[in-house]
Amino acid sequence: MIRYTHFKQRGIILIGRKHAPRRGYLDLPGGFVGHGETLEEALQRETQEELNLVVKNLCYFGSFPNRYDYNGVTYFTVDAIFTCKASSLRAMMPREEVSGISIRMPGEIDLRRLAFSSVRQALQKYGAGKG
Numbered sequence: 001m002i003r004y005t006h007f008k009q010r011g012i013i014l015i016g017r018k019h020a021p022r023r024g025y026l027d028l029p030g031g032f033v034g035h036g037e038t039l040e041e042a043l044q045r046e047t048q049e050e051l052n053l054v055v056k057n058l059c060y061f062g063s064f065p066n067r068y069d070y071n072g073v074t075y076f077t078v079d080a081i082f083t084c085k086a087s088s089l090r091a092m093m094p095r096e097e098v099s100g101i102s103i104r105m106p107g108e109i110d111l112r113r114l115a116f117s118s119v120r121q122a123l124q125k126y127g128a129g130k131g
Helices: 039-051 117-126
Strands: 002-007 012-017 030-032 055-070 073-086 098-104
Touching: 012 039, 030 039, 039 055, 039 073, 039 098, 055 117, 073 117
Parallel strands: 002 073
Antiparallel strands: 002 030, 012 098, 055 073
């Protein structure tokens, strides 16, 4: 299984997780890749579903191992991280599994509030975070 997430140009888009696992913690937009999808297609679909946001200029940043505990089952996944740009932020709004959205500059992110170790590792490599 691959779980993937992404960054945004003028800052980093973080979402609040509405459901388990790690409800209430911050995460990068993203989700599981569907059968027959590429990583890029899944990123575009998930970003549209979660944020009503169209992204472009996808650039692979790196992959990071993750442990995803859900409903008593542990899934060992790899998160593929992309940088990308949004066509416009005007239509952006939390949808589906998102409780809120924030755009933070790299040095403003409290790494202790992030839902998953893979996201912490990615943001540290990106030069973001405090704590």
